[in-house]
Amino acid sequence: xxxxxxxxxxxxxxxxxxxxxxxxxxxxxxxxxxxxxxxxxxxxxxxxxxxxxxxxxxxxxxxxxxxxxxxxxxxxxxxxxxxxxxxxxxxxxxxxxxxxxxxxxxxxxxxxxxxxxxxxxxxxxxxxxxxxxxxxxxxxxxxxxxxxxxxxxxxxxxxxxxxxxxxxxxxxxxxxxxxxxxxxxxxxxxxxxxxxxxxxxxxxxxxxxxxxxxxxxxxxxxxxxxxxxxxxxxxxxxxxxxxxxxxxxxxxxxxxxxxxxxxxxxxxxxxxxxxxxxxxxxxxxxxxxxxxxxxxxxxxx
Amino acid sequence: xxxxxxxxxxxxxxxxxxxxxxxxxxxxxxxxxxxxxxxxxxxxxxxxxxxxxxxxxxxxxxxxxxxxxxxxxxxxxxxxxxxxxxxxxxxxxxxxxxxxxxxxxxxxxxxxxxxxxxxxxxxxxxxxxxxxxxxxxxxxxxxxxxxxxxxxxxxxxxxxxxxxxxxxxxxxxxxxxxxxxxxxxxxxxxxxxxxxxxxxxxxxxxxxxxxxxxxxxxxxxxxxxxxxxxxxxxxxxxxxxxxxxxxxxxxxxxxxxxxxx
Numbered sequence: 001x002x003x004x005x006x007x008x009x010x011x012x013x014x015x016x017x018x019x020x021x022x023x024x025x026x027x028x029x030x031x032x033x034x035x036x037x038x039x040x041x042x043x044x045x046x047x048x049x050x051x052x053x054x055x056x057x058x059x060x061x062x063x064x065x066x067x068x069x070x071x072x073x074x075x076x077x078x079x080x081x082x083x084x085x086x087x088x089x090x091x092x093x094x095x096x097x098x099x100x101x102x103x104x105x106x107x108x109x110x111x112x113x114x115x116x117x118x119x120x121x122x123x124x125x126x127x128x129x130x131x132x133x134x135x136x137x138x139x140x141x142x143x144x145x146x147x148x149x150x151x152x153x154x155x156x157x158x159x160x161x162x163x164x165x166x167x168x169x170x171x172x173x174x175x176x177x178x179x180x181x182x183x184x185x186x187x188x189x190x191x192x193x194x195x196x197x198x199x200x201x202x203x204x205x206x207x208x209x210x211x212x213x214x215x216x217x218x219x220x221x222x223x224x225x226x227x228x229x230x231x232x233x234x235x236x237x238x239x240x241x242x243x244x245x246x247x248x249x250x251x252x253x254x255x256x257x258x259x260x261x262x263x264x265x266x267x268x269x270x271x272x273x274x275x276x277x278x279x280x281x282x283x284x285x286x287x288x289x290x291x292x293x294x295x296x297x298x299x300x301x
Numbered sequence: 302x303x304x305x306x307x308x309x310x311x312x313x314x315x316x317x318x319x320x321x322x323x324x325x326x327x328x329x330x331x332x333x334x335x336x337x338x339x340x341x342x343x344x345x346x347x348x349x350x351x352x353x354x355x356x357x358x359x360x361x362x363x364x365x366x367x368x369x370x371x372x373x374x375x376x377x378x379x380x381x382x383x384x385x386x387x388x389x390x391x392x393x394x395x396x397x398x399x400x401x402x403x404x405x406x407x408x409x410x411x412x413x414x415x416x417x418x419x420x421x422x423x424x425x426x427x428x429x430x431x432x433x434x435x436x437x438x439x440x441x442x443x444x445x446x447x448x449x450x451x452x453x454x455x456x457x458x459x460x461x462x463x464x465x466x467x468x469x470x471x472x473x474x475x476x477x478x479x480x481x482x483x484x485x486x487x488x489x490x491x492x493x494x495x496x497x498x499x500x501x502x503x504x505x506x507x508x509x510x511x512x513x514x515x516x517x518x519x520x521x522x523x524x525x526x527x528x529x530x531x532x533x534x535x536x537x538x539x540x541x542x543x544x545x546x547x548x549x550x551x552x553x554x555x556x557x558x559x560x561x562x
Contacts, residue, residue, distance in 0.1 A: 011562070050403060050561055070406040078404035084397035088325040097324070100317035101405035145401075 001026045001153055001184040002047070007056035009042055009208075016042045018208040020056070026152075029175070029185040031195040031202030031216075033287075035295050039208040040188040041081060044155055047186075048073060061152055074102065077146030081157040083138050085130045091117070091141055092126040095148055102149040112148060119174065120144035136167025143174055154178065156187040160194060172198060192288040206295045216287050223290045225249050225261040229268045232257045233278040247271055254297055261285065309410045309553055318402065318415025319422070322388075326423065337423075338430045341376035345369055345431070348496070360498045362527055366440045370523035371495035373431045373450060374457055378515055380424035381458040382486060385465035386478045389416045393469065399560065409561060413466060413553055417545075420462035421455055428454030435526060442528020450525050457518040460541040463548030464514070470555035489515045494523075514544045 002024035009017040017039045024030040032040050045051045047058055049069020058065040063072040086094050095116055099109030117123045120140040125133065133141065139159065146154060159175070160168040175198055179185060189195050195202050196216045203213040212219055220226075229248075231239070240258050244251045247268045248260035260268055265282050272280050326333060345368055353364030360367050392398040399412050432450050434440075441447045468481045492506065493499065493515035499507055510516050517537040524531040531537065 048404065070408065073404065073406040080400065080404065082397060082400075084401040086321070086398055086401070087396055088328075093324070097317070097321050098401070098405065100320065101402050101407055103314070103317075103406070 001028070001061060002030075002186065003057075003059040004047070005057045007043070007046060007058065008054045009039075009046060009051070010054050016208050017046065017053070020205075020208065020210060022203060022210070024153075024184060024186055026184055027179075027182050028201065029179050029187070029199045031199035032186065032188040032205060033190075033192075033195055033202055033291060034188075034205030038205040038295075040205055041157055042208075043205070044157055044186075044188065047155065048076065048078065074149070075152045077149070077151035077154045079139075079142050079146050079154070079156040079159050081161065083142060085138060085141060085145070087130045090127050090129055091122055091133070094130070094141065095145055098145045099148045104149060109148065112150075116144040116147060119147070119177070121170065134167070136163050136170060139163060139167065139171055140174065143171065147178075151183075153184040153186065156185065158188055158190065160189070160191065168194070192286060192291060196287050204291060204294055211294045212290070219290050220285060220287060224285045224293055225263050226285055227262055227265040228283055228285045228289060229260040229262065229265050229272075230257050230281040230283070231260060231272065231278055232280070235275065235277050239275050239278060243271055252297075259289075261289070309414070309550060310408065311414060312411060314407055314411040315414035315418060318407070318412050319419045321398075322392075322415070322419040323422070334426065334430070337380050337427050338376070341372050341379070341427070341431060342434060345372040345434070360523075363440075365438075366526060367498075367523070368496065369431065369435050369438075369440050370526040371519055373428050373435070373454065373526070374515060374518035374522045375490060375495045376431050377424045377428035377454045377457045378461045378486070378489075378518065380427035381420045381461040382465045382481075384420040384423050385416060385462050385469055386472075386481065387475065389420070389466065389469050390472060390475065390478075392416075393556075393560075394472075403560070409557055410553060413549065413556060417459065417462045417466060417549055420465070421458035424458030424462070425451070425455050428457065441526055446525055446528050450522055453518070453521045453525065456538065456541050456545075457514075457522075460514050460518070460545035460548075463545035463552065465548070466552035467548050467555065470552045470559055489513050492516075494519045514541055517541050 002022065004020055004022040007017055007020040008015060020043060032043065034040050042051070046053050047060060047065065049066035049072060052066055060072040061075040063075070065072050086097060089097055092113055095113050096106070096109050099112070114123070117126055120143065122137060122141060122144070125137065130138065143159070160171050163171065172194070175185065179198075187198070199216060201213065201215050202219070203210045205211070212223060214222065236256065236258055240251070240253060244258060244260060248262050250261040252259050262268055269280065269282060272278055349365035349368045353368070356364045358364075402412050403409065429451060432447065432454070435447065436444070465481070468478060472478060490496075492502065492510045493513050494510070495515070499510050499516065502510060517540040521531050521534065521537045
């Protein structure tokens with residue numbers, strides 16, 4: 001459905017995307033993860049043909065981009081990072097106007113509107129103005145708008161950023177339905193739970209490059225020890241100095257917490273019983289641990 | 302290849318963009334029409350009658366007629382300029398409506414052609430409303446001849462729409478547009494023969510005035526109000542077309558740099 005080879009994009013002397021290779025199969029939900037500035041949004045804009053790459057090739061739904069970007073965009077629905085619903089129109093009018101941009105006849109869009117409103121859970125808000133909608137409703141409408149022309153593939157740029165947990169779950173539910181209906185989805189996100197929950201495969205981007213790619217579970221198994229013991233409390237520095245290197249396969253201290261990565265957490269926990277001032281949290285390692293291991297803990301903004 | 306500077310690719314795909322603006326306008330048509338028309342009409346009638354009663358014929362016609370002919374062009378210019386400055390800027394920069402449209406199979410060429418044709422359409426309404434006042438007050442020489450003012454007004458709207466889009470492309474905020482009004486629009490109103498004949502200006506200034514688009518607009522509109530065939534029609538039409546097209550082409554390149562970098 002999407003094939004990217006050697007994609008590069010430079011702004012001045014800065015290479016924002018550096019030789020990116022990606023393959024997304026039909027019906028797959030694919031995640032693009034990466035810290036701020038990793039090149040996720042730039043990549044999406046390149047895939048849509050909105051900006052011209054400096055090198056490499058893109059094939060989207062079998063169509064070469066940017067050479068035939070317009071034809072390719074006929075097959076893609078986009079949910080952008082920032083809401084850009086048309087505030088001069090009501091909910092229903094937003095869908096009608098957007099369908100026209102795809103060359104749809106009024107009858108064709110009108111016929112689709114009830115289904116889309118239903119999908120977005122906005123049937124009762126059809127005539128509401130955009131300013132009256134909550135953040136979650138706006139996102140759902142943006143998602144419905146992206147489906148107006150029944151695209152094969154959906155691009156979602158941080159679809160749940162800024163939403164409360166209830167609203168996020170509704171979006172996830174909607175995306176699940178789309179995946180079950182056979183749509184191909186490419187989404188960027190900062191939320192590891194979102195990526196673990198939704199994506200079949202994902203790529204972690206850093207500095208414009210793929211640093212790891214695979215199914216979420218497989219990435220966790222390949223890149224990281226199975227368990228983490230987070231240790232914190234009075235006297236952590238001393239304890240770390242004396243024991244961490246012996247007990248953990250890998251460890252790092254971030255702020256006032258020691259992250260001890262290990263395949264034998266029981267040994268660590270036994271040792272901690274002799275240090276009653278310290279508290280700990282034992283958990284299975286997750287995608288966030290992989291992400292932080294591969295992209296580091298430095299702030300990117 | 303520098304993709305920022307290529308010639309526009311025009312297509313009928315601009316129509317949904319035009320239609321979008323039309324549908325939004327339709328919701329507030331009455332206040333919008335009043336806002337657009339009341340101001341120039343009040344000036345025209347107030348100055349035309351008030352000042353006109355003190356004046357002999359100006360440019361070979363009663364002052365009210367002289368001013369009405371100028372106001373057709375002036376009012377059209379203002380309507381087109383306001384539309385592509387404030388309204389287009391809202392849609393491009395504040396509401397991000399253009400971004401949303403560009404995710405559909407539309408190009409910036411389509412979006413900006415839609416904006417330009419919409420500005421021309423809206424300003425056509427302004428010009429024609431002044432024309433209606435001219436008809437109502439019987440200020441014309443030959444009714445059939447005044448019908449030619451309608452295409453002239455559309456052309457004037459196109460011209461100033463294209464020019465204004467350049468400002469839209471480079472503006473960081475609404476405040477920036479004041480430069481354009483103070484440095485371009487207002488001087489033009491005073492130099493191009495809206496309120497008094499260009500022949501009253503010093504020779505050097507007349508030379509400048511001859512190059513300004515509003516002068517060409519008025520040189521077409523005023524004879525048509527009086528009922529004579531304008532001189533140098535081709536020159537004026539081409540001048541307005543060139544200003545508008547160049548504006549659109551430059552604005553497109555600058556906006557591409559702004560939005561699609």
